[in-house]
Amino acid sequence: MPHSRNIALTVNGERYEREVEVRLMLADFLRHHLGLTGTHLGCEHGVCGACTILLDGRSARSCLLLAVQCDGHDVMTVEGIAPSADALHPLQEAFRDHHGLQCGFCTPGMLTTLIEFLRENPDPTEEEVRIAISGNLCRCTGYQGIVAAALDAAKRMQAAPA
């Protein structure tokens, strides 16, 4: 039988303790063990970026991380971005206002990637945004709406810092 191990971690501010197979990927743990299906799997080889989550605040591919590696760590997924159930993060608002999504499948990874990026670069240029999301594939938008959303979100976040 495959080996299992107990892990304890925080996801979107909530603590979870689970027994998992050591070969279980974090993405599958989030989706199928915790029911957090907002994190999407688009390639399972770390290229498309749809599964990007924040691990201790840093963006990471949940398709390339084992769940057991996250024992004792803090994970944030797309479900944890909004400040409350009835409010959106300025980046989420900007995605809606600039048509930064079509089918919505790449969106969770785009949002998590950009949250980290805008924290480190609160006043980016268009070129910097394009490079920042160059590790995330979107097949629908041609990226233009996403870039516009990120630039506008930067302005919104500067005007009203969290």
Add this chain to the structure above:
Amino acid sequence: MSATGIGASVRRKEDQRFITGKGHYTDDISRPGQAHAYFVRSPHAHATVRGIDTAAASAKPGVLAILTGAQLAADKIGNLICGWMIHSKDGSPMNMAPHPALAAGKVNHAGDAVAVVIAETLAQARDASEAVKVDYQVLPAVVDPAKAQAKGAPQIHEGAPNNTIYQWEIGDSAAAEAVFKSAKHVATVDLINNRLVPNALEPRAALAEYDDGADSLTLWNTSQNPHVARLVISAFVGMAPEHKLRVIAPDVGGGFGSKIFIYPEEVVCLWAARKVGRPVKWTADRSEAFLTDCHGRDHVTHAELALDDNGRITGMRVKTIANLGAYMSTFSSAVPTYLYATLLSGQYEIPMIHCAVDAVYTNTVPVDAYRGAGRPEATFVVERLIEVAARQLGLDPAELRRRNFVKTFPYQTVVASLYDAGDYNASMKKAMDIHDVKGFGKRRRVSARSGKLRGLGYSTYIEACGVAPSAVVGSLGAGVGLWESAEVRVNPAGTVEVLTGCHAHGQGHETTFAQLVSERLGIPIEQVSVVHGDTDKVQFGMGTYGSRSGAVGMSAIAKALDKVEAKAKKIAAHLLEAAEADIVFQDGKFTVAGTDKSLAFGEVALGAYVAHKFPTGEIEPGLKEGAFYDPTNFTFPAGCHICEIEIDQDTGRTEIVAWTAVDDFGVVINPMIVEGQVHGGIAQGVGQALLEGAVYDADGQLVSGSFMDYAMPHAENFPSIKVDTTVTKCPSNPLGIKGCGEAGAIAAPAAVINAITDAVGHENVTMPATAQVVWAAVRKAKAVRAAA
């Protein structure tokens, strides 16, 4: 214009769930007791299967069943079909070879499934699959469409001699021959329209459940057309009658054509769910997506354009070999024929066109419709020919286009299309102004100073969308009608549900369809919800592809709204105690003309359901109307894209520095969404032109089978694109809509390659124009100039 009506950039209703991670894609759905499927796939492109030994695998932990093609056949599960009959020029029907959902005795492409393992967990199914022993006798493979018909080529299907599916033609070859004999000028191109992998970000998935008590099946799958899936799986595969099969296509993460088709995996999951007595889920991983999602394009074409001394086109002839892969997918036969050759007149008056198309089998993944489907291939032929001809004649490419544009409408082309409305010069002129084409010479000189080559390329494309008039497609071989259905359900308190046979997988129908209802009924858009993608909820519909949902699907809704309004007026007349002829409906209010007596839409809706104040023998209670709308013609979106590029001569790297798109989509419902469709289409077209290419080696292995090997467009591949529109209203549907979903992908490849060839000064640049291709072309052009 109301803030949420037609023409307003309304923010999308569907976004809230997607930006908060609350969407429901197929793999997000789980059923109690669910088991998992993992497919055993052929590693060989062409092989005889001498035997499958499942004994060791069956003993692995968690395994519930291992099923093979032999069992599928024993259970009389039928083959997958191609639903569009094409006849060869000699009158013989196309050679459609059997396509079982699990290979029976022979595999025909790498990735062809031979067995499926059903286990408690996906990991267990995967583990066990490695213990399934398949005895293959490997056969030689053919992957290149240009070699498939050669003497001695490996024969893939018994019923298709020389691997030929059909030899089709349109136009009179002898008359074309005569035109070319007397032509003053002839421009010639040899083109490869590169094979593409659609790569919707959401991999395909299927979840099947059998209800023993009701003897019925439910399938959740990633489909662009759940009703068509149900029809094929019922009527042809014979899985279950339609009333015992429910197909639900929930949120779908992009399709681009690849999720139109009926695939083996959904058939196998349904069959396995009934056999095992457990819900069965399968989700493709990306490698499987590369090996099983239908690919797009893959044409080899020789084309010629004849012109007179004034630069007027006198004729065109085209010979294309279209690769349809190992099996004929659902709509594959129509793509290189009626969606291709019928657009070869482009935006031009061309008095004589002949096109011959040979469709062939190869040991590759099946090829079917991919964003644009036939029309990008046609546009690439036409727009490359025009560009080459212009340079040959020493004419400005824009001027050559202008001289040949169709100027009066309707215009009957010689390849069956009837262009209903357009103003091609208007869109080109607007694009040239926005792009500052006049300033290009100066920009080119600036680039030259830093050693860079700058080029400008046009693509004045046309497409046939809004598929399609049922009688027309029926006469051309389609197995279905291509109307659309709608139902408008007004609830007693005045909220509205719109049920549509279209399916949204990124297009924003929940918003645009609601905009139409909001405008027509004068109610807030929040009171409208759009229901789609469930065969138990929505009456039969044809789904979404071919940029049809606006032109056809919304026209059906408009028709149903007409009926709702007509009935509501009758009811309002009774409620207001006035004559029906005196009732005016405006801004959501029924008013007795010339009085201040009025009722809000919601009040009339309530009146319809309580049914206290009108004779129910004359007027039925309730307020719900359905409609089927069959379009009268295809729609013909057209426009002009201008691409400007810069080439680093030392590395061959091409950078797109500017892009202008001016499209005529007819009436635009939501400009924000339309602009997004254009951006996305251009990105896919640029991907085809510069980056993407499915590459097979001679043994039939897909060597570009992951995102590490297949270059997808990234954000830094693009400048900010300028998008604008011109509008000629489409006379062929009540809303004047033409469709916008495919335009970018159709226009873009020719614009890019025309820009590169302009910069390089050499016409032979193949797609994808990678740095290596362009670097070689630059060297070749220099050598030619040096020798001259």
